[in-house]
Amino acid sequence: MRQVLVAIALSVTAAAAGVVDRVAVVVGNQVITESEVLLEVRLTQFLNGQPPDLSTAQRKSAAERLVDQQLIRHEMEVGGYPMPVESEGDAVLRKVRQENYHSIPAFRAALEKYGLTEDEVKRHLLWQVAAMRFTDQRFHMAIPAPPTQSAERSSDEDPSKNTVEDQMVVWLKEARSNTRIQFKKGAFQ
Numbered sequence: 001m002r003q004v005l006v007a008i009a010l011s012v013t014a015a016a017a018g019v020v021d022r023v024a025v026v027v028g029n030q031v032i033t034e035s036e037v038l039l040e041v042r043l044t045q046f047l048n049g050q051p052p053d054l055s056t057a058q059r060k061s062a063a064e065r066l067v068d069q070q071l072i073r074h075e076m077e078v079g080g081y082p083m084p085v086e087s088e089g090d091a092v093l094r095k096v097r098q099e100n101y102h103s104i105p106a107f108r109a110a111l112e113k114y115g116l117t118e119d120e121v122k123r124h125l126l127w128q129v130a131a132m133r134f135t136d137q138r139f140h141m142a143i144p145a146p147p148t149q150s151a152e153r154s155s156d157e158d159p160s161k162n163t164v165e166d167q168m169v170v171w172l173k174e175a176r177s178n179t180r181i182q183f184k185k186g187a188f189q
Contacts, residue, residue: 024187025063027070028179034187037063039116043124046114049100060188071175072131081134089126093118096125139167 025032040062041054075081101107111118 022187023184024059025067025184026180026182027067028074028181030070030074032063032066032070036066037187039120040066042114042116043121046110046116046121047096047124052114056188060183063183063188067176067181068172069127069131071172071179072134075138075175076130076134079138081130081137084126084129084133086126088129089122092125092129093122096121135164135168139164139171 022034023031024034024037037059038054041058042052044050044062044065045052045058076083097104097107101110108118111121
């Protein structure tokens with residue numbers, strides 16, 4: 001009887017608390033929440049100097065980026081790729097602030113306009129550093145050396161496939177095809 005009362009009490013407490021966040025995307029067995037999508041939109045627009053826009057198109061685009069980021073995170077974990085140290089995030093944040101804002105109050109006003117904290121921006125920038133290093137380490141080795149002048153390219157060889165970015169696009173496409181990805185419609189309406 002006591003267990004039943006505890007279960008009822010927990011159910012009532014959970015129901016009273018309401019919905020905390022909504023699942024926007026499921027990537028494999030990982031969840032991306034609606035609040036993470038909205039944060040990604042605001043961070044991207046803040047760093048790109050774009051006006052705040054939380055439209056459906058912007059949220060969908062942010063969700064697509066978060067899917068790619070989740071696939072990269074998984075590969076980094078499996079492959080043992082190191083994360084940058086916290087002090088690198090401080091340095092990158094300082095550089096962004098100095099290059100884009102004439103004063104600390106102007107920077108803080110911009111953070112407020114986008115509904116961001118300095119820590120959220122720093123974590124995002126630190127993630128960008130990690131993703132760029134991963135991309136360079138993972139795909140730089142996959143690029144063949146450029147041909148010598150005496151070597152001739154075959155007519156079916158595509159030179160555009162030799163860049164790190166192109167290798168990354170191919171890898172992401174393959175990773176997406178090998179991973180169950182489900183976008184929840186309610187999160188993008």
